[in-house]
Amino acid sequence: xxxxxxxxxxxxxxxxxxxxxxxxxxxxxxxxxxxxxxxxxxxxxxxxxxxxxxxxxxxxxxxxxxxxxxxxxxxxxxxxxxxxxxxxxxxxxxxxxxxxxxxxxxxxxxxxxxxxxxxxxxxxxxxxxxxxxxxxxxxxxxxxxxxxxxxxxxxxxxxxxxxxxxxxxxxxxxxxxxxxxxxxxxxxxxxxxxxxxxxxxxxxxxxxxxxxxxxxxxxxxxxxxxxxxx
Numbered sequence: 001x002x003x004x005x006x007x008x009x010x011x012x013x014x015x016x017x018x019x020x021x022x023x024x025x026x027x028x029x030x031x032x033x034x035x036x037x038x039x040x041x042x043x044x045x046x047x048x049x050x051x052x053x054x055x056x057x058x059x060x061x062x063x064x065x066x067x068x069x070x071x072x073x074x075x076x077x078x079x080x081x082x083x084x085x086x087x088x089x090x091x092x093x094x095x096x097x098x099x100x101x102x103x104x105x106x107x108x109x110x111x112x113x114x115x116x117x118x119x120x121x122x123x124x125x126x127x128x129x130x131x132x133x134x135x136x137x138x139x140x141x142x143x144x145x146x147x148x149x150x151x152x153x154x155x156x157x158x159x160x161x162x163x164x165x166x167x168x169x170x171x172x173x174x175x176x177x178x179x180x181x182x183x184x185x186x187x188x189x190x191x192x193x194x195x196x197x198x199x200x201x202x203x204x205x206x207x208x209x210x211x212x213x214x215x216x217x218x219x220x221x222x223x224x225x226x227x228x229x230x
Contacts, residue, residue, distance in 0.1 A: 001171065005191050006086065009048045009173055012194060017173045017180055020193040024186040034178035035163035041126060042137035043176040047119030049086035051170045051181075052079060053159045056124065057094040058101020058148035069151050076152045081115045088172045089117055092159035093124030096141065101148030102127035104138045112136065121174050123161045139174045200228040 001009075009017065014033075022030050054076055062069050080089060089112055093099045102125040109128075112120065113136040126132075126140040127147075141162060158167045164179060166172065171182040182190065207213055207221040 001187060005187070006048060008191055008194060010046055013046060014173050014175045014177045014180055016194060016197065017182065017190075020190055020197050021180070021182065021186050023193040023197055024189050030180075032181040032183070033164060034161060034174075034180075036141075036178075038162060038176075038178050039126060039140045039143055040137055040176035041129060041132055041140075042134070045119075045135075045137050046173060046175040047088055047121070047137050047139065047179075048173050049088040049118040049171075050084050051090040051121075051166050051168060051172050052083035052087045052117070053090045053092075053156055053166060053168045054079075054152055055092045055094055055154040055157065055159060056101070056103050056150055057153050058103070058124075058150035059095045059098060061149045062151045072152050072155070076155050077111070077115075079155050080112060080117060083115075083117070084169070085116050086118045087116075088174065089120040089122075090159055090161060090166045090172065091120060091122040091124060092161055093122060093141070094153060096123045099124045099142060100144060100146060101125060101150035102144050102146060103150050104140060105147070106131040106133075109133055109136050109138060119174070121161055121166075121172060121179050137175075139176070139179060196228075200225060203228055 022028055104120055104126040105128040109132050113133050119137040121139045123141040125142050125144040126138045127145055156168045173180050173182055203225045204221045207217050
């Protein structure tokens, strides 16, 4: 991923990326995206980066010895610090759909932002909404007040977040609409596909936004739109 592509992806929303992926693939049916409504702590900001994955749980106290839990926690933070940047923390809460423990609050978001991560994607819980640092969006499954018995269960394994399977190192784009995994084979042509998509959409949007938009104008615009998509 080039700096120019990273800058572009940070400016467009996730539906645009989803459509552009289908443009590169030349067909509909791309399905590596989250399902359901998610919470985004910074609705106007996209999160882009390589997935740094982990699993947590919080409903019940851990059954392993405290020193094992502590060591895994520190190994988790070291893995997040070492993750290739830009990176996104992609955290599966194993308690889903009964998540109660907010892993993401003021302290954890501040630590991860300090480590250089771009944001977080989780099916779990976020809290401290008035105290989270700016520039580190959390896209979460729910909001809640407590951390429960939250503890790390695994690091670097494939995870599943709101129906989306994510492997360590995969490229993620996420915002208030949810998240997608950008397939490796579409990364190089993605900028061109986004530019084409935006230009094609303007064939309809520009006339529709002008005064005097009647049905004849719509028919002409839609015909041009369909020609551009083929």
